Amino acid sequence: MKPVYFLFLLLGVTLSASAQSTLTGRVMDQKGRALPGANVFLQGTYDGANTDSTGNFRFTSAKDTATLLVSYIGYEPFSKKISIGQSTPFTIRLTETANELNTVVITAGSFEASDEKRMTMLKPMDIVTTAGANADITAAMNLLPGTQRVGEQTGLFVRGGSGEEAKVVIDGMIVQNPYFSSMPDLQSRGRFQPFMFKGTSFSTGGYSAQYGQALSSVLLLNTTDKTQNEGLGVSINLANAALSYDHATENSSISATGYYGNLKPLFSLVRQNMDWTHVPEFAGSSLTYRLQPSKTGMLKFYGMYSNSRLGMNFIDPSNETGKTAFNQRNGNFFTTSTYTDSWAGGRWSLNSGLSYSYDTDATTFDVYDFGRSSERLQGRAVLTRLLPANNSLLLGTEASRVTYRNAVAGTQYALHDNYGAVFVESQTYLGRNLAVQLGLRGEYSSVISRFNLAPRISMAYKTGTFSQVSLAYGQFYQTPDYRYLYHNTSLNYERADHLILNYQIIKNKRTFRVETFYKNYAQLVREFTGQPHDANPYRFPIGRTDNSGNGYAQGFDIFWRDQKTIKGLDYWVTYSYVDSKRLFQQFAVAATPTFISNHNISLIGKRYFEKISTNMGLTYTISSGRPYYNPTNENFLADRTPMVNNLSFSASHITRIKKNLVVLYTSVDNILNTHNVFTYRYTPDRNGGPGQTRYAVGPQSYRSFFVGGMIMLSKKAKVNVNDL
Template identity: 50%
Template structure:
């Protein structure tokens, strides 16, 4: 055994001494870094991926003549012959030429705000999200500062261009997330479940989105998880007014985390509008795997489990100052696994995935059980093929299947439904020239709960009008199942439908972006409920007969400007949206503006990094015009509105680096001026009384610390300091 051990030791030592390190940087023709490029030695399994600064590094045992290959979507493949010598490091700087379908050509973009590095239409990166004041490092909250989104303060979700929150779907690596937010509580908005640093970027569609996605009448929020860009290991510890957390990353490929939340210190610091019977608290854990299983194959997996509980007293009209207790214990499990394989020189990519979601709410309404359960299993497979003389065109073919089971219980009564939903889709993005591009897609869906098919065409075209400017036009048809409360009582309903038409103009030059977009959206086949009188309670369960006779429209325009150039280390966003929308849907007896629609939405975001003291500060101001107020038994003859919503917020963070340790201190103040915003009213059954729907706090103060031991994954020293 001693001889065997000695032999193995000698072999491993010789292998270690026989290794060579290859490193370098990948950039474009202008010298700008290219992140997530694939680098490999042809005919071997050795290689790596460039980080967000374009840097790469990997170890190989190969010697002698070799060929190094660098590929990246949107760029021409790069190959170079090299000679490797044992223990002699090799540095290679690569410049990739952009192909016709990169940003130097026209890009089909109507209705889409991207933050992915794939096409370099960088709007929001994870760092943008966590440094935006007024958003609390929540992905969806930041999206509400972008054009097309309404800010509805008493309910979680994205309300886009006249659409309800139910009309927007969250998608991670192509898979729909069944429960992207923590479990809903009446009139208290919930945060999203996901950490922004899980994702390399976001793409927020305000309409006219790709045929690859469906079951969303208004919008999709596309989130793509980060690729493996480092082999570092680190430990992160965090503490703030809402809880404690810890995570460990091992050699860049596996990360585990655990956290405990309890908002008692938070609500004890500032006067608030809560009336808790039990302060929200819970535990959560997650596991992330991101591994290159071969030179052309990448496996990603993410799983999370959380158990949260709370109880709050909500007002009633039974007697003066009376209330009832709404308590909930939420158990949520979600996992998402995907495998990507690149064929040849990157001209064909196969992506397949599976996700499983199981969400359970153990509710009690004043002591009566009212449990909710929803489960979803999804399978998805997509093939992307490049074709054409310069491989500038793309053909996408795909299929997906969902098994969905939903149930609601109140006392002894239980309602449930099961749906087997399947879809096929095909889409091609083609370039007539470097100045004209188009995209045509077709999506077909079948849902067993309705026992119906649909066929949804989508089309986009873009024309480059200058070196940095372009026009885009998008149109398409979008279908969605009715909300589950209506399907529980009537499974003879049909799909709800919306047709989109969008015209866009944008200029991206010198780290400045200007974008203006006008749109028209026509709703048809919306579910209408026949009731003797109007009840404005958004949480009511339907009681009348239902059909698909509803209709509506939404029209308006958005303006967006971002400047990262004028102020050194500064960043300014300015957003304005105008919206005109009316519907006849749900229990609304006539065409009218829905309660969640606001006509004018303005956001101003300013950020500044102060280099000498490694500190980042930011301010956000938002103004939203009043929302319509509808009372019990509303006749809709005259309209009244809430007062305008206004919010001025601040955030600051300071970084200290001690050798390989990074400590980040952060402080947040929301609604600095303490404006007493009102989101609407809740009415007594006879309409004679009402109470205001208020924010949980008129002014919020929050602070914490994050301590990382080891180098932050995928970041250079300069990026670490900026963080």
């Protein structure tokens, strides 16, 4: 090679080398820990490198300015415009991508019942297989902390709240009549089957601004997006017989059920404490249709109708014979349709719904007409915007028209209420360890011509990989009981202020949770009759009313669930303590209401025996005594009933007959035959003095059993034993 050519070649190499710069730096997480293997490169070029075991990188580039990009699995991408010529090494800190393990979740006051990524407590199969729950959703909720078991009344009683203070919501829509019609001194079941729902969230207080008209709690039920089985199913037991049909295509499905029930076979085997004149008889049907019109859209329709009839002679101390005839025919219709969709890559989502319900009771006490009916039409729409860094903003509105009608010994009452609400809620993540949820709800009720504004705030801080603390505060309003509004529509909303603090750790299929709370009640309705206290639970209010009532409830709950220590065994333990007093209704002084027991304990255990394909469970519950009215005691509601305890057993066996799935089940309630007493009442003195004779109110049967079975006439039907 000639020297001149070699000189030019050497000069070219030298010039090329001098035009390139070296980039160095280190990639770490927010705690300063090295991230080896991170991909570091310049946008639009092939210049880049991977970090070494210490998180350091080094590469060269001929560009002057560029955008530096860094990516690492499990972390948010990093982007920064840089000058290539700078000599200082780059220090880059990446932020973890939000997921269920590293992101805090607001939990104060709330139990998720199926979201396994967050706070799995009870799944639909849990509800079916838990002894003592009798496949009733609300009965299963009574085995969670914060609830109280009130055997002679219907409803969810949560942290010092009455049964009227808890609402049941399906797909965002309030259910006007979630329970079968109430009967004297008996607790009614919920109307809905557990397998209708994919998720159950039970809030014991401090719930979202999306919901209102509940002073104590909400039970949120979300229907399934697909059928559980395919084909025809037949179910028969000592109480009823049913046919079901499920069919699914690629983007739609339909489920239909029809049933007839008569408790005469069961009552002939299980001794009753009630004097039945017409054994409960019922029939009904339901239809569910689901359509997925697009990849992101889902339309769901659910409708049901039920009809029932019963009659009894119940103990009535106000009657000279000591008993009063009670007869009832109930008809219930409920339908709801919802449409959900999302767009812009999921950044926007819509949840809307429309529902209608009608319920009527043709009820007589002796020869007097006490019939009632209710009707509700409601609509709802919620729009959610996902923001960067996993934050979100929610806007929503709902409206309903409710009609109540009552006959009281021949006198007719009617009431109409147009109710509207708007709400906004934001969720902000201040890093991966701290989340804040702010909400505001405004409500208007036409029947009382009043508006309220209810602020809500929740926050949570992640204390470890598997643990966190949560705090919630909020104001909650509820329109007074419609029976008071028949006489006085100038009443104000009743109000409760909630303050909740909780700690929770979930690790290796074990959950520990402790929560303390304080509730302040204000503007409660008081009734002034000018007469001695009337303990009759079926009385119709007639006195002057105002909102001068108040009260409080305070206490704590403990929950422990272990699905790991003993192979195949799933058990949980709950303990709830509540201290509460109120000045409301007919109370002349502040006192603990009759539906409150200070201590409630639940011990639940279940195990699946794979060799015999059988799941067995035991449930033991203990409740301390509740107050009852003793007219011979000068201290109001100072007496207490004995402790109530119950040991129950359940078993379910899975097999196949000609490749068709068969499930056989049995349960025994109150194995020990304990003669529990729920409350006491007193007979009136016919000479005008205080009551003289006390009698006990207890369960309709002390010890009972139940057997039945189901067969799916389809080879595709299956049960996941991991759910048992």
